[in-house]
Amino acid sequence: MKLCKLNANSDVAALFHTLGVTREGSTILKQKAHHNLIYIKDLKTPAANILKQDALSIGADLAVPKDTITCKTALVDAILIANDKQLKELARKEKAQPFGLKEVALKLNELCVTCKNDFEIMGVINTNEDSFFQGSRFSGEAALKHIETMIGEGASIIDLGGVSSRPGSLSVSEMEELARVKPIIDLIYEHKLFEKARFSLDSYSPLCLEYALQRGFSIVNDITALANDDVARVAAKYDATVILMHMQGEPLSMQQEPQYDNVLIEVDAFFEERIAKAKSFGIFKIVLDVGIGFGKNLEHNLTLLKHHEHFLHFGYPLLFGASRKSMIDKIIPTPISERLAGTLALHLKAYEHGATILRVHDVKEHLQALSVLRALNQTTF
Incomplete structure (x- = not known):
């Protein structure tokens, strides 16, 4: 025996x-x-x-x-x-x-909810010059080529942003944001790339979101989680999927000594409130994002990751995005350009703890890592 x-x-x-x-x-x-x-x-x-x-x-x-x-x-x-x-x-x-x-x-x-084994990769592309990772910044035909590359590498969602939300960043006017994202949205629409992948706009501007949703986009990635009722109305009008992200404070000041009595319970209560608001506007396609690095210190981020499966009780897909973020640097000092290994470690753990959408800068590497991890999990002995 x-x-x-x-x-x-x-x-x-x-x-x-x-x-x-x-x-x-x-x-x-x-x-x-x-x-x-x-x-x-x-x-x-x-x-x-x-x-x-x-x-x-x-x-x-x-x-x-x-x-x-x-x-x-x-x-x-x-x-x-x-x-x-x-x-x-x-x-x-x-x-x-x-x-x-x-x-x-x-x-x-x-x-009493179990975690699914499927996953989706959301590739990130930015049109602004102050996004924290230089490798995500593209414009014009180069942006179109990069989007096609990410789709070819395995991204089923592309998240376009025109305004930085890194700690300490400043917002811009709606017209300025639209001027940044409009050329890329038009190229995506002209080449019918929405037939190859789903497109998300990382924005809380009703003007920009309406423009994108009219042209093949189907996801609203709102870091303010429908704080603006007009965003909710636009999302409902186009039957868009809405990503509700938790953020304490605002980008300019959110990392100035964030505090929680219990980060899990407070984020949970926030989701409960914003889900109810979304439903009141007729929005039922919802994704939840705990907002790594948005008004959270390293301990808060690690706690949310370690207990990420908790948020499955709401019954919605969970998105996790820690790609190249500063929490890696706080664990082991590393420049942004060299944080891929740390990113993969965090995202693989997030997948094991219930995340089914991973927001990433490096699509090909994530597809490989996730495919290998899933194979390991599905092996009987």
Whole structure:
């Protein structure tokens, strides 16, 4: 007899198939193989005691502060440890419990979501001269050629920008932004490149977005997440997909000592609010972006990456964009031109944690890295 310890991230469905487990059995076993750690903030102390006992009764557990049982404080934070099957069972149990546990039950049901294995690469191109990565700046026919190259290398989405949103950058007028992006939009439309890939405009200008959406673009990449109602109206008018990105502050000052009580909970609350706003305007094609580097320090960025899968509970695709960003430099001092390796490390981890759209400057390298990672994940032994 021999025993082999398998990686926790193994494709259990493939393993069960190899063993000859029935499809019905595999469905049941997969729920037991995937474990979850769920942080619960401001849980009423009586609720924590009930949830602890209910969790233990089904083989799960709840980590709580030592004085929880005596109810010395009104509220406590806790960490639930449970597999997918246990989450569903707890959600059923807590529906009948007091002290706010009915709301916990609803949230647990939302969190019973698994990560997909597909991915899309969004290639970045900028028309402005002050974007932080010089290698993304193109104009005229050179821009058209670069777009065609990115599509050929595997990009299914192209994200065009005309205004820098790097830390410390200043906004420009709508007319100035339109003057920058209009020639590229016209070339894309003239050559019907929207038949080969989807096009996104990185903008929060209603004027520029309307111009792009009239000419084959289908995605609004709004770093302000529909702060402007006119952007919402334009997106709804053209039935566009909207990327809602979280940003604390604005580009000019966002990196001046950003602070959060709990970055996961605050970003989650922001998404909840902006999703509701999007729906109120008739926008239902939504992508979520945690906004790496937009009003966040290194610890905030790493926390959002490590727990990125949490945001799958909203039921929308997750976009992640850390391409060549300064968080790499803060981990290991590296000039922008040499940050591809760090970018790949961050983006591969993001993919493993639920991201299905990666916004990148280097398409070919990402396609290769992601293809190899997916092959590794799909290998049974």
